[in-house]
Amino acid sequence: MTIRDRGKIKWNAASFIPQVFEMQRDMFKDQERQPKTLLSEFDTEEFDMRIAYAMEYNLAVKLTVWTDGFKEELKGRVHNVDSITHQLRVEVKPGEIERIAFNDVIGVYVID
Structure with missing residues (x-):
């Protein structure tokens, strides 16, 4: 009795699986995105004062x-x-040294 196997052809359907995993990973990453928090003028002035204080000392x-x-x-x-x-x-x-845009900063805390 001989076995009639399709050989490598039967594995062609599984060739897309890494792409599916990548698409799922991107989908879950997109679900975790958050909108940018809106800052008031008071917040931006407070950030400026904290940055100036940290630079001074x-x-x-x-x-x-x-x-x-x-x-x-x-x-x-x-x-x-x-x-x-x-x-x-x-x-x-x-x-x-890293460069950061003013508009991207949403929180400043002095550590020392």
């Missing part, structure tokens, strides 16, 4: 940054405030 800050629907926390020292390009330059590690 060389203290570390914890920034809550909104990027593409997700909140991220960033710790470091504010190196410079660029009012022309509306960006903060934060030194995360010695020698490593």
Whole structure:
């Protein structure tokens, strides 16, 4: 009795499974997105004062940054405030500086 098998052809239907997993991962990630919180003038002035205080006394800050629907926390020292390009330059590690737009900052806390 011989077995009549389709060989490799029977596995062609399973070739799309990694793409399905990727699509599901993207779908679940999109469901976790949050709208950007609206800040009042009082909040932005408070953030400005906290950043100025941290820069004056060389203290570390914890920034809550909104990027593409997700909140991220960033710790470091504010190196410079660029009012022309509306960006903060934060030194995360010695020698490593990240630029953050003013509009993306939704929380500032002085750590030290």
